Every structure is written in structure tokens, then in C-alpha cells.
Amino acid sequence: MLLTHYEEIAAVILFGIGLTMLILNRNMIKKIIGFSMTDSAIFLYLAAKGYISGRKAPIVENGITAMEAYINPIPSGLVLTGIVVSVASSAVLLALTVRLYKRYHTLDLDEMTRLAQAEEAD
Amino acid sequence: MDLWQSIPLLLVILPLVSACLCPALPRRGAQVFCGGILALSCLAATIFMPAITSLGASYTYSMGHFPAPWGNELRAGPLESRMSWFFMLVLLLTFLGGLRCLNHDIPEKKTSVFCATLLLIASGLNAQVYTNDLFTAYVFLEITTLAAVSQIASRPGGRPLLSSARYMIMNMVGSSLFLLGVILLYDLTGHLLMSPIQQSVSALVESGQYHTPLTLVVALITVGLGIKSALFPFHAWVSDSYSQGTPMGSAIMAALVSKGYLFLMLKVIYRVIGRENFAATGVDTVLFIFALLGMVLGSILAIRQTDLRRMVAYSSVAQIGYIYMGLSLNTDAGMMAAVFHMIAHAVCKSMLFLTCDGLIAVSPSSRLRDLEGSGFRAPLTGAAFTVGALSMVGFPFLGGFSSKVNFALSAVDLQDPRTFLVLAVLVISTWLHTLYFLRAVITIYRRSPEDTVSKGHLHRGFCYSLSLVMLILLNVTLGVMSQPLINVLRSGLTLFG
Numbered sequence A: 001m002l003l004t005h006y007e008e009i010a011a012v013i014l015f016g017i018g019l020t021m022l023i024l025n026r027n028m029i030k031k032i033i034g035f036s037m038t039d040s041a042i043f044l045y046l047a048a049k050g051y052i053s054g055r056k057a058p059i060v061e062n063g064i065t066a067m068e069a070y071i072n073p074i075p076s077g078l079v080l081t082g083i084v085v086s087v088a089s090s091a092v093l094l095a096l097t098v099r100l101y102k103r104y105h106t107l108d109l110d111e112m113t114r115l116a117q118a119e120e121a122d
Numbered sequence B: 001m002d003l004w005q006s007i008p009l010l011l012v013i014l015p016l017v018s019a020c021l022c023p024a025l026p027r028r029g030a031q032v033f034c035g036g037i038l039a040l041s042c043l044a045a046t047i048f049m050p051a052i053t054s055l056g057a058s059y060t061y062s063m064g065h066f067p068a069p070w071g072n073e074l075r076a077g078p079l080e081s082r083m084s085w086f087f088m089l090v091l092l093l094t095f096l097g098g099l100r101c102l103n104h105d106i107p108e109k110k111t112s113v114f115c116a117t118l119l120l121i122a123s124g125l126n127a128q129v130y131t132n133d134l135f136t137a138y139v140f141l142e143i144t145t146l147a148a149v150s151q152i153a154s155r156p157g158g159r160p161l162l163s164s165a166r167y168m169i170m171n172m173v174g175s176s177l178f179l180l181g182v183i184l185l186y187d188l189t190g191h192l193l194m195s196p197i198q199q200s201v202s203a204l205v206e207s208g209q210y211h212t213p214l215t216l217v218v219a220l221i222t223v224g225l226g227i228k229s230a231l232f233p234f235h236a237w238v239s240d241s242y243s244q245g246t247p248m249g250s251a252i253m254a255a256l257v258s259k260g261y262l263f264l265m266l267k268v269i270y271r272v273i274g275r276e277n278f279a280a281t282g283v284d285t286v287l288f289i290f291a292l293l294g295m296v297l298g299s300i301l302a303i304r305q306t307d308l309r310r311m312v313a314y315s316s317v318a319q320i321g322y323i324y325m326g327l328s329l330n331t332d333a334g335m336m337a338a339v340f341h342m343i344a345h346a347v348c349k350s351m352l353f354l355t356c357d358g359l360i361a362v363s364p365s366s367r368l369r370d371l372e373g374s375g376f377r378a379p380l381t382g383a384a385f386t387v388g389a390l391s392m393v394g395f396p397f398l399g400g401f402s403s404k405v406n407f408a409l410s411a412v413d414l415q416d417p418r419t420f421l422v423l424a425v426l427v428i429s430t431w432l433h434t435l436y437f438l439r440a441v442i443t444i445y446r447r448s449p450e451d452t453v454s455k456g457h458l459h460r461g462f463c464y465s466l467s468l469v470m471l472i473l474l475n476v477t478l479g480v481m482s483q484p485l486i487n488v489l490r491s492g493l494t495l496f497g
Helices: A004-023 A028-050 A073-104 A109-121 B003-023 B027-055 B077-104 B108-130 B132-152 B159-188 B194-207 B211-228 B238-244 B247-273 B275-281 B283-302 B308-327 B332-361 B379-393 B397-416 B417-444 B461-480 B480-495
Strands: B060-065 B072-076
Touching: A004 A028, A004 B027, A004 B159, A028 A073, A028 B159, A028 B397, A073 A109, A073 B132, A073 B159, A109 B060, A109 B077, A109 B159, B003 B027, B003 B077, B003 B108, B003 B159, B027 B108, B027 B194, B060 B108, B060 B308, B072 B417, B077 B108, B077 B247, B077 B332, B077 B461, B077 B480, B108 B132, B108 B247, B108 B332, B132 B159, B132 B247, B159 B194, B159 B238, B159 B332, B194 B211, B194 B247, B194 B275, B211 B247, B211 B283, B238 B247, B238 B397, B247 B275, B247 B308, B275 B283, B275 B461, B283 B308, B283 B417, B308 B332, B308 B397, B308 B417, B332 B397, B332 B480, B379 B397, B379 B417, B379 B461, B397 B417, B461 B480
Parallel strands: none
Antiparallel strands: B060 B072
């Protein structure tokens, strides 16, 4: 039964990959990709949990107002809000990366630290 | 519903809307505007305190008039009102104190944006204090984080940029874990409002179902918030972030931003999971061990520093350890001590970071040995630093002493093996604190042989002096007259759950 929850399994695997990338990868762009993956995985999980098979998106159509016709709108709403937050965070991190690249001409975080220390020692 | 009951909403909305207007203003205008809004928020929080005390209860404020399980709510009580007041007051005083160095620390065209981030932090803090909805808490958590990142990055140079990137990455890890915890909890309980979640969680714990997922949720939320507030093993970003920002930015981040996350943690323990359920997961034991390690190792890391700002930054790790220790004891006295220490540490650390910068400004560099005699060149700054350092050490009549007494009393109340452990670590940690803070105080008051090479006297203006004097007074008040505040916090905590 557990194995048929394909979306949830995919979400957990994606979250693991994303988090590992975010923490362990030294490349800034890959870190940002990892971050986006963790957030997307959470949204996938949420969307999968919020879906009730056989029901439609919570937009009233053809005058059908019966509650049973539609899925719960709150998880979808949360996903939307979460996407906005995630986009804002990625944007700030990307902007920082651009400024760092302009200054150090590398995307490697360890290399940047080394250059910054060398700069300070001068 | 009376008009004053809308003040929590005002405290969230007013800085948020003002932050949108702020970047459009010229430099000077933005500073005045930002100061005005902060003063207004502080005033509103001041009016709110006696009103909520006379009400004698906490109340929920539902937004958009949707009833309980669906809508979005704010909840206010005596504890929240005090917390929000202290946050706003310290923010205002830090703003006044850091205003002068802001002008030469960051480029002119960025000042307006910097003021906007300050207002965003104010809004985020108030939202974290007052919200009764877990997802709203997450959103404002992120707003606070992004604002804090831009505060560090606004200083020119490579190091601040690099520190802000590191800070941001660690915080993103924390946010992701927190979000995952919240979503799993929503999945388990079907609620986002805190009080309904607690009912469902209690029902789950009683029936014995979903024990592992529940433990996972608590662990994820705790680790997420722990990373964001620099709990011991996740503290690697602290020294760079706190020492590279503008003095105002460092003071706000160390004193307030981390306290917002801690208050949210308190809320999770009390209102979302419930204290018994939190203890049932066993996460409190892990937290207890991390906190004790942080109290000792944070101080040891601070001793090894040769740079004044880094030293003060690492002492935050130890102090955050104290707060987590209080939370993990999971007793009334422990919780009260933790909340009191959040306030005492906020008041003290903001002053320390402001004065650090003042002392460095009259010295050749920020290294400890170059600071000799700086206490004489900047007398008020030196005095304020001494007061802050003594308070951190736990000198009587200062805020830090009251919180150490509270922690010790809460440990004695335990009557189990943890009592001895907590008392022993308190003693060791106090001793280590004394070692490095007194070393710093002695250094700044040692007359260097070549005192003639001093960089002259400090000119920071009236606002800086006013803010330092007010912060010193606050510290002394917290130490001498702590009992009324303790009583309010104690009664506030009973209404908090």
C-alpha cells in the first residue's frame, strides 16, 4: 500500500537529493538548484496529499457547488504561497551569487573564502 | 471587540506597509520615516501592555471573520505583549544607536533599502510573536531571514557578501526543514491553526498512533529553528555573519532575529505540540544535551577569538544554549527562565554589538590587543560595554544575573540527575564567560604605552549616547527590579498554551 504512493516517495527522494546538494555542494548555482529542489519536493508532497482522486480543482464550474465535487483548496493555496516564498529566496540567493561572481570570478564557495582571506591578509 | 485589541494586527501591518514605501524616500527621509514608524510601533506596544494586563486573559483575533478551524488568527496575551514591547524597544534603541555609523558604513543610495529591511524585520518579529497560524509563521520567518541577509550584504566589500551567502544557505536549510515539519504536521492533523493542531496531536499521542511521524515532525521543526537561531552544533555561520554586518545589523541579528525564532520554538512547544507531547517524543532530551554543550563550547570558542566582534558573536552561541536549556527542561520555572533570558540577552547583546563598534572606531583595528585604552577614549561606550560584559557574566544587579538565578532555581526545582548537570554547566559557563569578558574589559581600560597614537575621541552624536544610556538603564532595571516582570511572564506563560 505504501509503495503505491508514488508522488510522496518521489517527493522524499527529491528532498533528500536537494538537501544534500544544498549543504554539501560547493558550487553556488548547484546549491540554489538544490534549494529549489527541496522546496519543490515539499510542494509536490503537499499537492499529492491534497489531491482526492476523482475530484476537480476547487473552481466552481457549471454551477456545481456540492463540496464533494472539489478537492480541498487549502493545500493548493499553501503550495502557491510557498512557491512565492521560494522564488523570493532563490532570487535573493541568485543576486548574491551574481555579486560574488563579479567580485571573485568563481562560483566555488571555498575558493571565494580563500580569495577573501587572501584579500584581507594583504 | 475594542479598538485596542487590533494593536497586534497594527504592529504587523504598519511596519510591513511602511517597508514598501521606504525605498522610495531619499536617504534622510527614509531614516526619519523608519525611526518614526519604529517609535510608533513601540508606542502602540506600550499602550497594549496595560490593556491586556487589565483584561487578564489572552484573546484570539480572527482575520477576515472566518471561524476557528479555517481562518487565520492572531493571538495575544500578557507574554506576547511584553515580548513584542521589548523587541520594538530594543529595535528602536539599536536603530538610534547605529544611525550615525550607518551613514559611513553603507553606500548612500542603499540607506533607504536598509531602513526598509529594518521595518521588515520589525514586522516579521511581531508576526512571529502574535501569529496563531503555523504557515503564517513560516512566511514571516522567511521575510525576517531575507531582510537579515540583505542587512549583512548591504555593507560594501567581499567578506560581508560571502558571510551573507553563508548565512542565507544555512538559513535556507533551516527553513526547508521547518517547512517540511509544518507540512507533515498539517498532513497528520489537518490543521494549520496552533490550538486545533494541539488537540489533534494530543488525540494522536493518546491513541498511540503515528508515534514515529510525530517524533520526526518535532525533530524537523526543532532542528530547523535550531539552525536558524544558532543552536550549538549548527552555529558555524554565526561568527562571520554577526561580525561582518553593519553594527546596527549585527546587533539586530544577534539580539532580535534569533529571539524571534526562539519565541516561535517556545510557541511550538507550548501551543502547537503541547508540553507533555513534546516530552513524550524525547526530542527535549536531545535538545538538553545540545544546549549544555553549546553553553560550554560556545564560551570556549569565544575565548579563542582575537577579534572583539567575533568574540561577542561566539558568546551568543553560549547564550542561545542557555535559552534552549531552559526550554528543554520543560518545567514552568525553566520556561520562565528561558523567556526572561530571551529579553535579558536581547537588551544586553544589542548594546554589546553597538559598543564594540564604538570601541573599534577609536582603535587601530578590531583585534583585542589593539583596543588598549579605548575605554578612556570613548568613556560612555566603554562604560556601556563594561555593563554589557558584566551582565553577560552574571554580575549582580544586572539582567544577566537575574536570568542566571532563574536558571539555577529552575534546575534546583527539578530534583533529578539533571539538577546537578545544569548547575555544574552553569558554573563552568559562568567561569568561562568571566574569563573572556573580563579580559576584554581589562584590555579596553589598560593604558597602552603609546597612547599618543590613539585615533582621538568618538563622535557619534546625541542619538548614540541616548540609546546607550537607555540600554544601560534597561539592563540595570532588569537586574534590580526583575520580580514584576518575572511575575508577568509567569502568569503570561500559563495563558500561553
